Amino acid sequence: SQQGEEDPQALSIQEGENATMNCSYKTSINNLQWYRQNSGRGLVHLILIRSNEREKHSGRLRVTLDTSKKSSSLLITASRAADTASYFCATSGTASKLTFGTGTRLQVTL
Amino acid sequence: KAGVTQTPRYLIKTRGQQVTLSCSPISGHRSVSWYQQTPGQGLQFLFEYFSETQRNKGNFPGRFSGRQFSNSRSEMNVSTLELGDSALYLCASSLVRTADPYEQYFGPGTRLTVT
Numbered sequence: 497s498q499q500g501e502e503d504p505q506a507l508s509i510q511e512g513e514n515a516t517m518n519c520s521y522k523t524s525i526n527n528l529q530w531y532r533q534n535s536g537r538g539l540v541h542l543i544l545i546r547s548n549e550r551e552k553h554s555g556r557l558r559v560t561l562d563t564s565k566k567s568s569s570l571l572i573t574a575s576r577a578a579d580t581a582s583y584f585c586a587t588s589g590t591a592s593k594l595t596f597g598t599g600t601r602l603q604v605t606l
Numbered sequence: 607k608a609g610v611t612q613t614p615r616y617l618i619k620t621r622g623q624q625v626t627l628s629c630s631p632i633s634g635h636r637s638v639s640w641y642q643q644t645p646g647q648g649l650q651f652l653f654e655y656f657s658e659t660q661r662n663k664g665n666f667p668g669r670f671s672g673r674q675f676s677n678s679r680s681e682m683n684v685s686t687l688e689l690g691d692s693a694l695y696l697c698a699s700s701l702v703r704t705a706d707p708y709e710q711y712f713g714p715g716t717r718l719t720v721t
Contacts, residue, residue, distance in 0.1 A: 529709065529710075531712075536643075536694055536715075536717070537714055537715065538610075538696060538712040538713050538714040538715050539696065539698075539712040540712070541709060541710065541711060541712075544709050584649065586649075592637060592639065592654055592656075592661070592662060592700060592702075592710075593639070593651045593654060593662045593664070594639070594641075594649075594651060594698075594710060595651065596641075596648060596649035596650075598648055599648065599649075
């Protein structure tokens with residue numbers, strides 16, 4: 497079963513706009529990660545944020561984590577057509593097992 | 607450094623048959639995990655191997671099994687295939703270290719279709 501939900505389920509924006517997706521989870525975590533998946537292919541690791549961190553940046557990506565609300569958000573700034581993909585959050589506790597969210601399908605149009 | 611490789615990439619099997627999928631982790635990575643992805647259930651953890659030992663297991667029936675070899679390569683086996691086993695099977699490897707032990711790198715997956 498999945499740890500939590502992501503919203504929105506689908507997001508359509510124009511190139512150059514920012515995209516924000518949210519993830520909620522249910523149990524205590526060690527860290528939270530965001531992955532991207534293009535058309536049913538493998539997952540690409542984007543960023544990892546630890547439970548004692550509140551915000552992290554990587555290029556055009558900004559991730560926030562609020563452990564009190566058990567939620568995280570991923571912001572992609574200045575979106576490009578190549579950002580079109582599904583985005584998943586994944587949490588892990590004390591074990592190395594990743595529990596994934598339901599994913600957000602992002603469509604970036606020209 | 608080469609990424610995670612999985613073979614075969616596509617597979618079609620008949621109900622009742624068994625199948626073996628292979629995964630070669632990134633060089634130096636000792637942990638290998640397997641995930642199943644379906645439209646209905648999403649991404650679900652199958653099991654994780656570290657140093658040839660199963661370290662974690664998800665909630666899948668005993669028909670799903672795996673193993674890891676001394677070179678960290680891993681195989682998973684599904685016996686008595688059912689239609690519901692049709693899925694994308696993803697393998698991920700991880701460099702187990704103190705700082706970020708759970709950052710996992712995924713292979714391209716094996717698309718299994720059971721008819």
